[in-house]
Amino acid sequence: MSRPAGRVLTLLELLQSGGTRTVAELADRLGVEGRTVRRYVDQLIDLDVPVESVRGRYGGYRLGPGYRLPPLMFSDEEAVAVLLGLLAGRRAGLMTAQDTASETAAAKIRRVLPKHVARRLDTLLESLAFTDRPGPFAAPDAGVLLTVADAVRHRRPVSIRYADRDGRRSERTLHAYGIVAHAGHWYVTGADAGIGEERTFRLDRIADARTLPGSFEEPAGPSPAQRVLSGFATAAYRHEVTLRIHATTAQIRAHLPATVATLTEHPPATPENREAPENREADEDRADARWLRVELRVERLDWLPAVLAALDRPFMIERPEELRPLVTALANRLTTNAQLPSDPKATPETARSTPPP
Structure with a gap:
C-alpha cells in the first residue's frame, strides 16, 4: 500500500x-x-x-450520520485489547444490562479476524483466570501475551527475557501453568526450569517470549489463580510479621486478604488468654471466633497499627519488635484525641494541660 x-x-x-x-x-x-x-x-x-x-x-x-462502517480490520494488538476489555467488563459486572450486546460484539470481531489470529485469541481466553473483580489493567505486549497463552495451552516450554522490579534482567525457561489477572496486572505462573521452583512473573515486564521444543506435565495442585495469591502472600519483603488474633476468618480477611496474609489456627498461648474477659465478648461471631496465627511480609510497618485498630479484636504481636511501639503510639494518639474538649479552638497541647472535670 x-x-x-x-x-x-x-x-x-x-x-x-x-x-x-x-x-x-x-x-x-x-x-x-x-x-x-x-x-x-x-x-x-x-x-x-x-x-x-x-x-x-x-x-x-x-x-455524515448513518454512514455504515466497512468491515473491521484489527491488528493482533487491537483484537487482544478489545476482547480482553469485553471479557474484563463482564467479569467485573459492568455489563450486566448489556451482556447480549457484549457477546454479539465479541462474535462480530471474531468473524472478521484472520483464522490464525482468532485461534490464538481463543487459546488466550482459555488460559485466563481472575483473582477477583477486575479493574483497569496494565496492558502487556500482545505478542508476548499470545505466545505465553499458546505455551500454556499446549504445555510447551517458553523462553522469556524478564526485568524484575529492580530492573535486573535475566533470561529464563518457564513451564507456564496459566495467565492470571490480579490487582491491575497480568501475571503468568509456572515452574522456572532453571531453578526447579514455582515462580510468578508480571507479563508487562517480559520483553520477549518464544516457545521452545518439547513439552511438560503440569503437577497436581492449586489453580493458577490460587498459586498467584499464595505467591504474593509468601513473597520476601523487608519485614516478616506474625500476629495472633482472636477473630473469625471473615473478620480478618476483611482487612487482610489472602493476597497479603496467610492464616492458620493457633491455640491461645496461655489459659489466661483463653479466659480473658475481652475474649468472651457477646457478639454474633463469638461462636466462630478463635485464635488464628496471621503471617505476612511487608515493606513498611506503619500501616499495620491502623488495620489492627479497625479489626477491634484481641491480638498479640509475636514479631517484629519494631511493630509494638508503632501500635502504642497510635493508641496514645487516639487516647489524646478522644480527650480533646469540644472547643474547636482547643489543641492537643491545651487538652493535655487541662485537668479532667
Whole structure:
C-alpha cells in the first residue's frame, strides 16, 4: 500500500472515531499540511464516503450520520485489547444490562479476524483466570501475551527475557501453568526450569517470549489463580510479621486478604488468654471466633497499627519488635484525641494541660 493511500485510510479511521476533527488536528495526526488533508478528504468523497464540512470556529470534518462502517480490520494488538476489555467488563459486572450486546460484539470481531489470529485469541481466553473483580489493567505486549497463552495451552516450554522490579534482567525457561489477572496486572505462573521452583512473573515486564521444543506435565495442585495469591502472600519483603488474633476468618480477611496474609489456627498461648474477659465478648461471631496465627511480609510497618485498630479484636504481636511501639503510639494518639474538649479552638497541647472535670 502506498504512503498516501495509507494516510487516506488513517484519515478515515480518525473520522470514524466520531465527532468533528479540525483541519489542524488531522494535519498533525497525519503529519501533512492542511491543504493535503483537504485533498485526502476529496479522495474519500470520490469513494462515496459522506465526509461533511463543518464551518465555524470549531469547524472541520466529520462523517455524515448513518454512514455504515466497512468491515473491521484489527491488528493482533487491537483484537487482544478489545476482547480482553469485553471479557474484563463482564467479569467485573459492568455489563450486566448489556451482556447480549457484549457477546454479539465479541462474535462480530471474531468473524472478521484472520483464522490464525482468532485461534490464538481463543487459546488466550482459555488460559485466563481472575483473582477477583477486575479493574483497569496494565496492558502487556500482545505478542508476548499470545505466545505465553499458546505455551500454556499446549504445555510447551517458553523462553522469556524478564526485568524484575529492580530492573535486573535475566533470561529464563518457564513451564507456564496459566495467565492470571490480579490487582491491575497480568501475571503468568509456572515452574522456572532453571531453578526447579514455582515462580510468578508480571507479563508487562517480559520483553520477549518464544516457545521452545518439547513439552511438560503440569503437577497436581492449586489453580493458577490460587498459586498467584499464595505467591504474593509468601513473597520476601523487608519485614516478616506474625500476629495472633482472636477473630473469625471473615473478620480478618476483611482487612487482610489472602493476597497479603496467610492464616492458620493457633491455640491461645496461655489459659489466661483463653479466659480473658475481652475474649468472651457477646457478639454474633463469638461462636466462630478463635485464635488464628496471621503471617505476612511487608515493606513498611506503619500501616499495620491502623488495620489492627479497625479489626477491634484481641491480638498479640509475636514479631517484629519494631511493630509494638508503632501500635502504642497510635493508641496514645487516639487516647489524646478522644480527650480533646469540644472547643474547636482547643489543641492537643491545651487538652493535655487541662485537668479532667
